[in-house]
Amino acid sequence: MKARALTFLVVLLCFASVLPPFAYADDDKRIRQLQRSGEILSLEQIFDRARKIKPGRIVDVDLDKDDGRYIYEIELLESSGKVWEMEFDARTGELLQLEQDD
Structure with a gap:
C-alpha cells in the first residue's frame, strides 16, 4: 500500500x-x-514608455484583464534601489498608475 x-x-x-x-x-x-x-502594444513599446517615466531595469511584468481592459503591470528597479510599480493600458500605452513599492 x-x-x-x-x-x-x-x-x-x-x-x-x-x-x-x-x-x-x-x-x-x-x-x-x-x-x-x-x-495590445508590444512589450518593447511599454518598456520604452516605462523607462521614459522612471529610468531603470524592468524586473517584473504581468498582463491582466480588468473589466474587459488589458493592463500591463510593470515593476522597475532604479539604480538607487527604489522599486516602482506602473500600470499601463495595454492597448493605448496610457500610464494608469505609478507608485513606489515599499
Whole structure:
C-alpha cells in the first residue's frame, strides 16, 4: 500500500513539474496573438514608455484583464534601489498608475 502511495506521489510531482511550461507557452501564444491583432502594444513599446517615466531595469511584468481592459503591470528597479510599480493600458500605452513599492 505504501508503495502505491509513493508511486502516486512521484507521478503527481512529475506532472506538476511539467505543467507550468505549458501554461507559460499558452500565455505567450495568447499575448503574441493580441499584439498581432493590435489589441495590445508590444512589450518593447511599454518598456520604452516605462523607462521614459522612471529610468531603470524592468524586473517584473504581468498582463491582466480588468473589466474587459488589458493592463500591463510593470515593476522597475532604479539604480538607487527604489522599486516602482506602473500600470499601463495595454492597448493605448496610457500610464494608469505609478507608485513606489515599499
